[in-house]
Amino acid sequence: MAAETPAPTAAEPLIQVEKFNYAYGDNQVLFDVDLNMRSEDVTALIGPSGCGKSTLLRSINRINDLVESARVVSGKIKIDGVDLYAPEVDVISLRRNVGMVFQKYNPFPRSIFENAVYGLRVAGVKDRHDLEEAAERSLRSAALWDEVKDRLHEVATGLSGGQQQRLCIARAIALQPRILLMDEPCAALDPIATARIEELIHQLRGQYTFIIVTHNMEQAKRIADRTAFFYKGRLIEEDETMNIFNHPRDAQTEAYITGRLT
Numbered sequence: 001m002a003a004e005t006p007a008p009t010a011a012e013p014l015i016q017v018e019k020f021n022y023a024y025g026d027n028q029v030l031f032d033v034d035l036n037m038r039s040e041d042v043t044a045l046i047g048p049s050g051c052g053k054s055t056l057l058r059s060i061n062r063i064n065d066l067v068e069s070a071r072v073v074s075g076k077i078k079i080d081g082v083d084l085y086a087p088e089v090d091v092i093s094l095r096r097n098v099g100m101v102f103q104k105y106n107p108f109p110r111s112i113f114e115n116a117v118y119g120l121r122v123a124g125v126k127d128r129h130d131l132e133e134a135a136e137r138s139l140r141s142a143a144l145w146d147e148v149k150d151r152l153h154e155v156a157t158g159l160s161g162g163q164q165q166r167l168c169i170a171r172a173i174a175l176q177p178r179i180l181l182m183d184e185p186c187a188a189l190d191p192i193a194t195a196r197i198e199e200l201i202h203q204l205r206g207q208y209t210f211i212i213v214t215h216n217m218e219q220a221k222r223i224a225d226r227t228a229f230f231y232k233g234r235l236i237e238e239d240e241t242m243n244i245f246n247h248p249r250d251a252q253t254e255a256y257i258t259g260r261l262t
């Protein structure tokens, strides 16, 4: 008799946050956070100001290590099962694998081209042809190529805000990360530029794992597969986005999404 085919097991989540406690000096700001994020999902982190969304996001590529008082109290964040805070982890390669885009678009005061290839230059790529190819590839991925291909050597800060933000996305993508962290990427943009970034995230989903902090609940509904609601440093509820907004299980989640908790 043929051996039975084992039932397929659910894929391991790409990112596993386990009993994660985090503090700035004596001020603990994240408490026992347990959260799994799958590679194919766009995950939104929502919650009132100061609830710890950005801190969690910034812990995933350890950019918060740059804050002197910041420290992991206990718990783990794993990518592919590897604890990011283990002593042997190379933080530079972690940050190549986990790119970040900030609220205030921040291109360097250099040309569009140099911004697009910045990470590659830092990584030691010198070949002109390789750099040109990478610039075109990442600018195309960021849906910016057609708008800038004839002005690649003009200064990036001359672009519109939305274009500058897409350039920052191109700069992050050029390093071919697996994960893109976005901290309120549209907060400084008008509705049209916001719509273009959302469209871009939609196009790129599946190629990159997106984790997005947003204050804009409509945006979370539009772009996120899953949404995690935080309050006072604790993860209150995480689920498919539509469940969070249509059938929240927790009274605090409901209060927040209906505007009664700020």
Ligand SMILES: Nc1ncnc2c1ncn2[C@@H]1O[C@H](COP(=O)(O)OP(=O)(O)OP(=O)(O)O)[C@@H](O)[C@H]1O
Pocket (backbone or CB within 6 Å): 024, 029, 047, 048, 049, 050, 051, 052, 053, 054, 055, 056, 067, 069
């Ligand atoms: N660099 C820092 N040094 C000290 N405390 C900090 C630092 N960054 C954040 N905090 C504190 O950590 C807590 C969580 O802040 P965090 O920015 O992670 O929250 P948030 O939910 O992202 O807020 P917001 O929506 O306003 O950006 C807050 O009490 C904040 O004051």
